[in-house]
Ligand SMILES: Nc1ncnc2c1ncn2[C@@H]1O[C@H](COP(=O)(O)OP(=O)(O)OP(=O)(O)O)[C@@H](O)[C@H]1O
Ligand SMILES: Nc1ncnc2c1ncn2[C@@H]1O[C@H](COP(=O)(O)OP(=O)(O)OP(=O)(O)O)[C@@H](O)[C@H]1O
Ligand SMILES: [Mg+2]
């Protein structure tokens with residue numbers, strides 16, 4: 191069995207009025223099939239409202255499937271007795287850090303998770319320091335989170351999950367509010383966790399550049415997986431991605447446009463190095 | 475007609491342990507009809523700066539003149555200022571509040587005193603422009619996905635057609651198509667109505683593509699102020715303060731370093747494409 195296994199997963203949001211009468215039903219996940227192996231770095235792309243956050247919330251049992259099954263680390267997320275274990279296995283960084291930060295001092299906020307799962311005190315502080323340093327927020331350890339800027343809050347939220355050292359981390363648009371440097375740092379920290387500790391990573395993002403180094407990519411549209419493959423394969427399909435409201439990294443777009451001007455470049459160029467190699471090839 | 479900031483400083487939590495000088499002697503002149511990008515590292519003071527433009531935050535020191543009038547004058551009507559300077563906040567959750575998406579978008583234009591018929595028209599137009607499907611109009615804004623909330627929040631301000639439109643990281647959370655469509659729509663309106671647009675963004679690519687002038691904030695001060703291609707020539711200094719140049723600008727530098735005869739001023743895909751084609755034609 192794969193580390194994460196979603197089969198025919200359906201989620202319907204039921205909307206009710208004040209009296210509790212059902213006003214509408216929104217199908218957010220529509221028979222989703224998706225597998226992730228332990229230690230993989232997975233990226234999930236998809237248009238606004240395609241169901242990415244809904245799926246993410248199933249992974250740590252914040253939402254329950256309406257139909258179908260989802261297993262995380264061999265545990266059935268529908269089994270309410272396992273909720274606590276599932277949350278310890280799969281840590282989540284939310285789209286909006288305001289939903290995540292609880293304590294009134296940064297370092298306590300980051301220490302909260304590990305403390306909650308019974309980590310020895312001394313180790314808690316080690317983890318807090320390491321995580322805060324990894325996201326560049328150690329200097330703010332004694333600050334109040336609600337007086338931080340948007341990007342600073344986001345980094346604290348990420349440190350909070352890192353400190354719990356879960357087997358799997360789900361990051362829902364973790365870099366949406368970060369500056370270029372912060373984006374690089376956070377991604378580097380996540381890749382490092384993946385490489386050195388074998389933490390399984392599920393990265394949800396709208397920044398195509400961040401997907402380039404993922405092991406595998408899933409593209410969602412209206413609650414279903416519509417494309418999957420490695421980054422080179424996915425980003426070779428510029429037109430198909432556009433149909434799904436997506437895009438390619440800027441360098442890939444440039445290569446694509448140069449090709450349309452008649453340059454004999456190969457498909458699926460993702461990085462500057464690759465594009466320069468191709469230009470070298472044409473010129474010699 | 476213009477917006478003038480004269481030596482603005484802002485200190486948060488003065489006197490307690492969290493005291494922070496978030497703006498430090500900022501002076502700027504923003505002419506009517508400019509399209510400006512503000513970039514800067516996390517915590518550099520961008521959100522603090524723009525919240526001064528509609529009087530939401532009051533400067534600890536310095537003056538602000540909107541169309542020649544001192545907004546800190548005791549007779550100045552701040553309510554009127556807020557009708558003319560529309561602000562899309564960094565977090566849509568801080569902006570959305572009404573029962574349904576449609577009502578939420580109507581709030582601004584109604585507050586401006588427009589007739590009810592125009593309010594409705596404005597709301598429809600704005601919601602259409604941000605690409606939010608009609609099936610969400612009667613839904614609570616809190617039942618939307620992150621990017622859908624963002625679209626609703628943008629619609630609410632666009633519907634007011636403010637003279638100055640200020641957007642704090644409006645594309646964070648939008649899918650790539652939504653990002654392009656909404657920025658295109660803002661640029662089109664800017665062309666058509668000649669309004670002033672101030673765009674705070676962490677996307678160097680978006681800023682390069684749309685704005686005429688970039689203001690770079692660093693630790694509460696203005697570090698650079700100029701045309702995109704001029705500002706991005708300082709990419710090494712930008713990196714030192716947590717920023718970067720657009721991807722294609724780096725590519726041009728790489729090509730030049732590899733011995734190709736190219737100019738490094740390209741900041742958009744189109745400019746880079748033209749420069750590379752020119753270079754290859756020349757060979
Ligand atoms: N609490 C809710 N109640 C009702 N419908 C909801 C709720 N949350 C999300 N939805 C709907 O479910 C669908 C999927 O939403 P979801 O948040 O999973 O999308 P997403 O892919 O994360 O989008 P985004 O890129 O905008 O964050 C959308 O149509 C949305 O309107
Ligand atoms: N209420 C507050 N009390 C004390 N300090 C604050 C408060 N709000 C913001 N700050 C501090 O002021 C500085 C500027 O914050 P601001 O929100 O303007 O930054 P920003 O450039 O918008 O950052 P980001 O890109 O992360 O949104 C930051 O160092 C922040 O920690
Ligand atoms: Mg989402």
Ligand SMILES: [Mg+2]
Nearest residue numbers: 340520521564
């Ligand atoms: Mg900000």
